[in-house]
Amino acid sequence: MSKKITSTLKKAILVLTVLVTAINLTYIPSAASPIQSHSGRTDSSGGHRDNKNKSGLGSYHYHCGGHEAHLHKNGVCPYSSSSKSSNSSKSTKKATANKSSKYSTTVEKVQIALNNLGYDCGKADGISGKKTKNAVKKYRQDKGLTVNTKIDKELKKSLGIN
Numbered sequence: 001m002s003k004k005i006t007s008t009l010k011k012a013i014l015v016l017t018v019l020v021t022a023i024n025l026t027y028i029p030s031a032a033s034p035i036q037s038h039s040g041r042t043d044s045s046g047g048h049r050d051n052k053n054k055s056g057l058g059s060y061h062y063h064c065g066g067h068e069a070h071l072h073k074n075g076v077c078p079y080s081s082s083s084k085s086s087n088s089s090k091s092t093k094k095a096t097a098n099k100s101s102k103y104s105t106t107v108e109k110v111q112i113a114l115n116n117l118g119y120d121c122g123k124a125d126g127i128s129g130k131k132t133k134n135a136v137k138k139y140r141q142d143k144g145l146t147v148n149t150k151i152d153k154e155l156k157k158s159l160g161i162n
Contacts, residue, residue: 047072103151106161107132110151113159114139 047062050069061069064077072078104126111124111132119135133149141147145154156162 106156107151109161110136110155110159113161 047060049060061071062077063069064079067079070078107128108124108126111121111126114121114132114135115124117139119139120131121135122129122131128149128151136149136151136155137147139145139158140155143158145158
């Protein structure tokens with residue numbers, strides 16, 4: 001092949017590559033959702049009857065907080081941030097909420113400290129997820145602490161967190 005044809009061919013391939021890339025970046029396939037909507041008013045706890053069982057979950061299910069249809073095992077919403085039990089007293093709920101809130105605040109402080117030290121916890125959101133646990137484990141290993149993923153007194157002391 002001559003140099004001119006080779007050069008023209010390379011340019012054509014480059015143009016095609018750019019076009020294909022542009023098409024791929026702008027094309028968003030529509031995902032068919034397996035979730036079917038169905039009518040039915042919800043009661044005070046966010047649940048309702050679905051006698052035709054369109055959801056596939058049975059004749060009664062919940063739609064809490066805008067989530068898809070789901071069941072409440074043992075009376076607890078799986079999307080709830082705090083545990084609720086119909087048998088527990090108000091003081092127990094309040095104590096649990098305070099303890100949960102305090103732990104979440106501690107986790108957030110640890111995340112901020114570790115992120116500042118270069119250990120990637122992701123967003124400091126107070127949730128001890130996979131990134132946070134990996135960062136805690138790596139930090140503990142690097143500092144010669146007990147290697148685990150726990151956020152305990154030893155870790156807080158090492159990070160200077162009260």
